Amino acid sequence: MLNTMISEYPERDALLGVVIDNKGSDFYYTVGTYPAIKISGEIILVNEGIEIISPVAARDFAQSLITNDQHEKLLEAKNLDFSFQFQDSRFRGNISFQNGCYMTVLRLLSQNIPSIQDLGLPLIYQDITRTGQGLILVTGPTGSGKSTTLAAMINEINTNYAKHIITIEDPIEYIHVHKKSIMEQKEIGRDVPDYNTALIGAMRQNPQVILFGEMRDMHEIEMALKLAETGHLVFSTLHTRSAYQTISRIIDAFPSGQQNQVRLQLADTLVAVFSQRLLKKSDGSGMKLAKEILVKNTAISHLIRENELHQIPSIMQTSSREGMQIIEHDLLQFINDGDITLEEGLKYANMPKFIKENVNS
Structure with a gap:
């Protein structure tokens, strides 16, 4: 089974909900700026009612997405790819480090596998x-x-x-x-x-x-x-x-x-x-x-x-x-x-x- 999100982190859950509701493709959570969503190729900051991300917040956000075993692998390799289910949506994620701080990048995945025809491929x-x-x-x-x-x-x-x-x-x-x-x-x-x-x-x-x-x-x-x-x-x-x-x-x-x-x-x-x-x-x-x-x-x-x-x-x-x-x-x-x-x-x-x-x- 893939990791299943639990409702212990209301701010994280609210941010993931914003990604889904706005049909974002990517989500960025890194120290020194606001959370950001990529929509139709443009990166948009989410700064309403949100503080600039601190090192502690970046660490807590990353750890909330992964298991203890995955966190150990992250600390060893300094990089981790993973995937998880949130409500009715699935995300692919990558956690890495920059300037000694956690950085998380998420991609919203389609729940349904498209057909070749759906993608408009020849x-x-x-x-x-x-x-x-x-x-x-x-x-x-x-x-x-x-x-x-x-x-x-x-x-x-x-x-x-x-x-x-x-x-x-x-x-x-x-x-x-x-x-x-x-x-x-x-x-x-x-x-x-x-x-x-x-x-x-x-x-x-x-x-x-x-x-x-x-x-x-x-x-x-x-x-x-x-x-x-x-x-x-x-x-x-x-x-x-x-x-x-x-x-x-x-x-x-x-x-x-x-x-x-x-x-x-x-x-x-x-x-x-x-x-x-x-x-x-x-x-x-x-x-x-x-x-x-x-x-x-x-x-x-x-x-x-x-x-x-x-x-x-x-x-x-x-x-x-x-x-x-x-x-x-x-x-x-x-x-x-x-x-x-x-x-x-x-x-x-x-x-x-x-x-x-x-x-x-």
Whole structure:
């Protein structure tokens, strides 16, 4: 069970209620300022009837959210990811230290797992879930909706196919129920000590589908490639800006003597890379999801093998019939439709010159 909030902390509960009522995405509680909520990409201070946060208040707030065991881990590692239930809502949290004081950042999670259609994602996302084996990556910065996209894709498999699915997360964000598939969700620190142990254990449980939250180092990338090579469909994430950069980042994580072998593995096992950004709408009413989509085909495999990664964007631009697109496709559409400003689009473009040359005047 996830931590369940109790009503011993009225001020904390009131602040969490403000986040929920205002549909905030993030909440910040740190020393020397007021509590803050991010709404539609803008950070707003909560200062009505609230004092500036003191070191003691920051400590008490953080400790009220976690168990004694979690607090011991926090003191040892100086950083803790966790999740909890508050009333009918769920939050993901991170506690760290700055200037010797506790700092808490919370993210409000959706209670319902959205479908691929709910997110407005193109059909290729649904098609990819039919793949029997290989590596599927969802990439982007923190707060770009990677976990939500992955949850929707896992839900698509769970709803339509009889599979054994294991997710390994830090922490668990969306709770999946058993539908057509058998679902196992393992949380780092609670169910398993670390990703490596969890992945080794997963291989012995004969799943068809494995999701693990993030490929953080060479060993986890190596394990993901091995699982994809041995008949599993593997989902994971990376904090990269583009499909091209994602492939380069994976290869560069290894010593030069191993990189050629990794290129061969990626050329064989990669299924797709979905890179994404959440952009502020020009009217301030919410966010727009911009997507970059790479689907491996013969040409992409060849470029990976031959270390000609710089040519990948060109293939993506000319392969729209296969579901591929560069992120500039969405950015231009949003700009021309008035959904986002030109400035916002240029901020997230991999090829700003392309945007300037093709935007409607």
